[in-house]
Amino acid sequence: MITRILVDGDACPVVDTIVEVSAQVAISVLLFRSYDHFTYKMYPEHVHIKYIDGGRDAVDFALLHEVQHTDIVVTQDYGLASLVLNKATTVLHHTGYQYTTQNIEQLLLQRFYNQQERQATKRYGKGPKPFTHAQRQTFKASLLQILKQQTLDKSAHHDT
Template identity: 45%
Template sequence: MRIFIDGDGSPVKDTTIDVARTYSLDVVIVTSIDHYSLKEYPKNVSFVYVDKGADAADYKIVQLIGESDILVTQDYGLASLVLPKGVRVLHQLGYEYTGENMDGLLEQRYFSAKARKSGGRTKGPKAFTQDDREKFKAKLVTLITE
């Protein structure tokens, strides 16, 4: 079991790394070369850098991830691509993407995009809180220990 992080803009990288270290799991952060960092990370953390492009990180994750791995992402589309591979997918707010909730999430995304194209406005995400971080951490531990 490895934990992959869709790294562009994820607010739970450090939390994920801390939990993974507790359970001796490897973490793979896939991110755009635009987010290259010289920051020191534990030995269980590796980076895969991809070229600029809207879906470059997503395609690389789909290529690398496998059954029994966990993916941390807020991207519904990416989640829908890896669920059939037997991957557990966790949103940064602590809820799990599943086959049961995916259709509704993709439909919601479609209608929001359609509204924006026609000049409508949609709400952005709420600010990420410490409570959100704790919910995420608890769910991540649950996924690892199941």
């Protein structure tokens, strides 16, 4: 049974989508952000923000410390995903694909090779491309499917 959605929230482009979907299914959301990403934005009662002070990975470590087996974690950080993969029910990228024990090693390896190439060529991109409406819809559909499946699994478990 899913109890919460934990979000690596500093650069997450789907926070509003998560808030919307979680309200529909009555699941709480816990956003982890550094104080560098402080906001006065008001969120519904089921959304809580944990502001973290500290170094480069402080938000990741706070989320890692908090995660429970019944949580969904949303992050675009492959390193954090690899650490929470065996702790959370589901680990989801903001584009909608699910991190698994089968794909995480390849993702980490690709990240490593990309870093090596950037260092060797001294060419750094302009950052990620703008997040599209289609990507947002794909994420929303993935999250809804996961939540729907968990609900079906829960009801099937109670019926036996």
